[in-house]
Amino acid sequence: MNIIPFLILFPFVMAVLMFCIRPNKVRNAIAYIGATVIMGGSFFLMGQWIMGGCKPIQLYYETHYADMAILCAEIILMIVVTFLCFKYKKYWVSILTIVPTCMMAYLELFGPKTAEIAHIYIDHLSILMCLIVGVIGALIVIYAVGYMHGYHHHHTDIEDRRYYFFTLLFLFLGAMFGFVLSESLLWIDFFWELTSVCSFLLIGYTRESIAITNSFRALWMNLLGGAALAIGIMYFTFTERNVSLHYLVKECMAGNNFAIIPVALIAFAALTKAAQLPFSTWLIGAMVAPTPSSALLHSATMVKAGIYVLFRLAPAMSGTITGNMIAFIGGFTFLITSVMAIAQSDGKKVLAFSTISNLGLMVACAGMGRPETIWAGVFLMIFHAISKSLLFQDVGATENALHSRDIEDMHGLLYILPRLATFMFIGIAGMFLAPFGMLIAKWSAFKASVDSGNIIMVFFIAFGSATTSFYWTKWMGKLVSHTHLTEEKVKDITKKNEIISLTIHAILMVLLCALFPLLSKVYVDPLLAEMFGKSSEVLPQSLLYMLVVIILFVFAVPAIAFKFSRTQQFNRKLSYMNGVNTGENKAFTDSMGEAKTLWLSNYYFYKMIGQRKLMLPSQMFAIAVLIVMMIMVIGGAA
Amino acid sequence: MNMILRIVGYIVLAPIIGGLLEGIDRKISAKMQRRVGPPILQPFYDVKKLFNKQVILVSRSQTFALISYLALMILTGAMFYAGMDILMCFFVMSTAATALYFAAMVTSSPYATMGANRELIQMMAYEPAVLLSCVGFYLAEGTFNVNEIAGSGKLDIIFLPGFFVAFVFILTIKMRKSPFDIATSHHMHQELVKGLTTEMGARNLAIFQVTEWYENVFLMGVVGLFFINGSYISVIYAIVAILLVYFLEILIDNTSARMKWENMLKITWIVTLFTAGVNLLVLMLVRVA
Numbered sequence: 001m002n003i004i005p006f007l008i009l010f011p012f013v014m015a016v017l018m019f020c021i022r023p024n025k026v027r028n029a030i031a032y033i034g035a036t037v038i039m040g041g042s043f044f045l046m047g048q049w050i051m052g053g054c055k056p057i058q059l060y061y062e063t064h065y066a067d068m069a070i071l072c073a074e075i076i077l078m079i080v081v082t083f084l085c086f087k088y089k090k091y092w093v094s095i096l097t098i099v100p101t102c103m104m105a106y107l108e109l110f111g112p113k114t115a116e117i118a119h120i121y122i123d124h125l126s127i128l129m130c131l132i133v134g135v136i137g138a139l140i141v142i143y144a145v146g147y148m149h150g151y152h153h154h155h156t157d158i159e160d161r162r163y164y165f166f167t168l169l170f171l172f173l174g175a176m177f178g179f180v181l182s183e184s185l186l187w188i189d190f191f192w193e194l195t196s197v198c199s200f201l202l203i204g205y206t207r208e209s210i211a212i213t214n215s216f217r218a219l220w221m222n223l224l225g226g227a228a229l230a231i232g233i234m235y236f237t238f239t240e241r242n243v244s245l246h247y248l249v250k251e252c253m254a255g256n257n258f259a260i261i262p263v264a265l266i267a268f269a270a271l272t273k274a275a276q277l278p279f280s281t282w283l284i285g286a287m288v289a290p291t292p293s294s295a296l297l298h299s300a301t302m303v304k305a306g307i308y309v310l311f312r313l314a315p316a317m318s319g320t321i322t323g324n325m326i327a328f329i330g331g332f333t334f335l336i337t338s339v340m341a342i343a344q345s346d347g348k349k350v351l352a353f354s355t356i357s358n359l360g361l362m363v364a365c366a367g368m369g370r371p372e373t374i375w376a377g378v379f380l381m382i383f384h385a386i387s388k389s390l391l392f393q394d395v396g397a398t399e400n401a402l403h404s405r406d407i408e409d410m411h412g413l414l415y416i417l418p419r420l421a422t423f424m425f426i427g428i429a430g431m432f433l434a435p436f437g438m439l440i441a442k443w444s445a446f447k448a449s450v451d452s453g454n455i456i457m458v459f460f461i462a463f464g465s466a467t468t469s470f471y472w473t474k475w476m477g478k479l480v481s482h483t484h485l486t487e488e489k490v491k492d493i494t495k496k497n498e499i500i501s502l503t504i505h506a507i508l509m510v511l512l513c514a515l516f517p518l519l520s521k522v523y524v525d526p527l528l529a530e531m532f533g534k535s536s537e538v539l540p541q542s543l544l545y546m547l548v549v550i551i552l553f554v555f556a557v558p559a560i561a562f563k564f565s566r567t568q569q570f571n572r573k574l575s576y577m578n579g580v581n582t583g584e585n586k587a588f589t590d591s592m593g594e595a596k597t598l599w600l601s602n603y604y605f606y607k608m609i610g611q612r613k614l615m616l617p618s619q620m621f622a623i624a625v626l627i628v629m630m631i632m633v634i635g636g637a638a
Numbered sequence: 639m640n641m642i643l644r645i646v647g648y649i650v651l652a653p654i655i656g657g658l659l660e661g662i663d664r665k666i667s668a669k670m671q672r673r674v675g676p677p678i679l680q681p682f683y684d685v686k687k688l689f690n691k692q693v694i695l696v697s698r699s700q701t702f703a704l705i706s707y708l709a710l711m712i713l714t715g716a717m718f719y720a721g722m723d724i725l726m727c728f729f730v731m732s733t734a735a736t737a738l739y740f741a742a743m744v745t746s747s748p749y750a751t752m753g754a755n756r757e758l759i760q761m762m763a764y765e766p767a768v769l770l771s772c773v774g775f776y777l778a779e780g781t782f783n784v785n786e787i788a789g790s791g792k793l794d795i796i797f798l799p800g801f802f803v804a805f806v807f808i809l810t811i812k813m814r815k816s817p818f819d820i821a822t823s824h825h826m827h828q829e830l831v832k833g834l835t836t837e838m839g840a841r842n843l844a845i846f847q848v849t850e851w852y853e854n855v856f857l858m859g860v861v862g863l864f865f866i867n868g869s870y871i872s873v874i875y876a877i878v879a880i881l882l883v884y885f886l887e888i889l890i891d892n893t894s895a896r897m898k899w900e901n902m903l904k905i906t907w908i909v910t911l912f913t914a915g916v917n918l919l920v921l922m923l924v925r926v927a
Contacts, residue, residue, distance in 0.1 A: 411746075412746070433733050433736065439729055443725055443726070443729070446725070446769070446773070447725075447776070447782070450773055450776055450777065453922055453925065455918060455919060455922050458770070458773055458918065459766075459770075459911075459915070461769075462765070462766040462769040462770050462773070463766045463907075465765065465769065466761070466762045466763075466765035466766050466769075467762060469732060469736075469761065469762070469765065470758055470759075470761070470762040473736055473739060473758055473761070474755070474758055476736070476740070477739060477740065477743040477754060477758075478743075480699070480740050480743055480744050481743050481744065481745075481746045481751070482696070482697045482699070482744055482745060482746040543723055543726065546717065546722050546723060546726055549713075549717075550713070550726070550730060553709070553710070553713050554710070554733065557705070557706050557709040557710065558702065558706050560705075561701070561702045561703075561705035561706050561709070562702050564701070564702075564705065565698055565699065565700075565701040565702040565705070566698075568693060568698075568701060569693065570693040570694065570695045570698070571692060571693065571694045571695070572694075572695060572696070573694050573695070573696060574696070575696045575745055575746065575747030575748070575749075575750070575836075575837055576747055576749055576750075576831065576836050576837065577747075577748060585696070585746060585747070588748075598748060600746060600748065600751045602755060603755050603758075603759070
């Protein structure tokens with residue numbers, strides 16, 4: 001299995017190359033090759049693993065040199081962050097990196113002798129994560145090449161540091177591979193910190209003052225999670241003399257008191273990474289970064305790391321205080337952030353809130369920790385990764401052409417930028433409409449929360465899905481509205497590589513929708529069997545048949561209807577305006593007898609349910625819940 | 639075989655039953671307002687006339703959206719009467735409702751857009767009650783499958799009175815009855831003109847009308863599901879209940895004035911929380927005990 005060190009190290013090599021090569025053309029070409037190799041590598045890993053019979057594989061028991069290298073890298077990371085903290089006068093943030101790193105270094109050098117463990121662990125879940133990171137991540141890199149070209153074309157005030165940007169992108173991918181493949185908690189901690197720091201640097205890419213403020217917010221929140229992770233690992237190592245993640249989960253399931261506290265601490269860390277309340281603000285602030293980094297942070301990598309850890313811990317959390325509280329926070333986040341999303345008209349902000357909201361649902365699924373909820377969570381994760389990545393890239397490309405990402409300005413986008421609008425349509429439909437997988441996953445999560453008697457979750461999902469549909473549907477409505485109000489001609493300046501990436505995403509989306517029952521049977525069911533030790537069929541057979549019918553219907557009907565509406569004979573008229581039309585649908589005659597442009601706007605209710613009004617109270621509430629959880633867990637275990 | 643029969647039955651009979659119900663509706667409303675009212679078959683005459691009229695459109699794509707609306711609504715009802723998963727039925731219904739929203743939005747007409755926006759608010763208002771009603775059935779019967787719920791031998795209404803109230807409450811929204819007809823006002827020359835349907839004419843309006851009939855028959859089926867337990871006598875209960883509910887809706891329609899959307903949303907969610915919520919709490923506790 002030489003492919004594993006290759007997958008982890010190759011992106012780092014690429015990062016160095018990106019940093020060293022300054023001519024844009026050459027670097028772009030190498031970035032393409034690198035992205036393709038990474039994608040191929042993740043497929044190769046899956047292939048090898050399938051050839052081996054899809055069994056869990058444990059590797060690398062003796063890793064002294066690698067341990068030392070990772071320790072050195074961790075210390076370098078600490079120095080870089082501390083330097084930046086002092087440079088931008090955020091002195092206190094540096095404590096959050098110095099303390100955990102010192103703890104890890106102490107553990108590595110002078111800590112107790114730990115049991116011999118495998119450092120790499122491959123199973124269904126980690127292969128799935130590798131595929132998401134490899135495929136979506138690589139596509140984002142391909143897209144970024146074209147996007148960043150246009151970005152610096154328009155934003156001439158921002159220093160062109162594309163070499164740095166691509167360095168970070170590849171670093172990020174390497175960190176993610178390392179993270180999802182590692183079994184040793186010490187390694188996990190390192191890759192965790194690396195993703196935190198990369199996201200911090202990516203958010204601060206433009207070096208504008210708002211970018212710097214937001215990047216430090218992201219940094220301290222993620223480092224706080226990292227500190228919790230480090231404490232949890234330290235505690236577990238000193239009590240159990242073992243640094244294996246699977247061992248931790250097994251011990252916790254067996255009711256070992258010493259394992260409960262680390263699980264709670266790691267789950268807490270995962271909450272920060274998955275941007276759950278009260279830590280949601282960093283992800284919203286991350287929107288100032290160029291679009292590819294938002295896409296990368298939101299869909300493929302960063303936030304999914306938190307979810308991945310929670311899935312790993314899910315069997316241990318099932319039915320415990322930790323699990324219930326995590327599920328509660330997830331459900332609460334799902335509802336509140338979907339309400340806040342209604343009040344946003346900035347396309348990227350809506351995507352940010354919806355990401356947090358969907359992550360909330362995944363976190364809730366993990367917290368409940370039953371096979372059905374994990375099933376739902378895994379599908380939510382897959383569909384969310386693809387459709388969010390698609391949407392982010394599309395909004396970015398639209399912004400380049402339209403010079404705005406406000407949803408109100410997308411009125412009639414389908415007639416101005418048909419290609420981009422269609423992709424956007426597919427992406428949004430994937431987020432909530434039947435028969436796309438998100439909805440089926442919601443079905444399953446809903447059923448499971450009823451089964452486990454979790455009343456409050458039932459309410460969160462019932463109300464949350466109503467508000468979710470609301471903000472997506474009104475966005476779609478804007479796209480299809482007929483008369484567009486922009487006078488100047490808009491040119492679609494989307495680069496070919498951006499279109500390639502978007503097309504692959506859209507195809508994946510539709511394919512997954514069709515293949516989803518198959519995927520459930522051959523992949524996700526075994527994943528659950530591996531996780532819970534017993535196999536279970538989540539999706540009943542009758543539902544499967546129904547799904548096939550719905551899929552056929554939903555795709556066939558519009559096609560036929562479209563054909564029909566093209567051939568019909570009709571008489572075109574102006575829309576009804578109380579008889580004060582001016583001769584075109586864009587304007588009406590006002591009471592002074594002059595033509596007035598007609599503006600149509602969606603509802604946003606920002607005074608009622610805006611971020612300013614809801615964010616702080618819900619953060620306070622979530623903090624209170626977290627404190628109660630920690631007290632109960634520590635008090636209960638002690 | 640039985641299943642196919644029921645699907646065909648729904649597709650053929652639903653518009654007839656829906657049209658008749660609307661005819662009766664108009665007649666009773668007229669009587670309440672001391673008018674004579676149109677003949678009971680008037681809705682059919684209307685639709686027939688609409689189909690024969692010259693097609694006038696603001697936007698070509700409206701037909702496309704409306705046909706999707708019709709087809710998806712038929713699918714919803716067919717799935718329900720075939721006895722499939724009730725939660726899935728409602729999911730498909732919300733996709734159908736989205737198609738209707740597009741049909742109004744696509745015109746970019748001020749009144750239609752306003753009506754469409756309000757339709758969205760309505761969807762947001764009724765969705766929790768709908769989903770929770772499904773949960774109610776699941777808690778009472780242990781399944782989402784309509785066939786199993788209907789044939790279980792249990793009279794669900796005894797377990798689910800709160801859910802029933804919540805569902806009937808949102809029926810007023812779904813059936814576009816006053817005080818919740820905020821997306822499509824009944825009468826011209828009001829602040830909304832005809833809201834969502836302002837720009838629908840001729841064949842398109844006919845499609846909309848027929849779809850409403852299909853929808854009503856589906857919704858009444860859900861009302862009936864609260865009463866059916868597999869025995870013949872329960873079918874009579876169900877029919878009586880449906881007629882009573884329908885009459886209640888007509889009565890509410892004729893005795894109340896349109897509400898502002900803020901109030902509608904608030905009241906609907908509060909009623910949902912209190913009726914369905916309390917009922918859910920009780921059922922869950924009983925299940926645990």
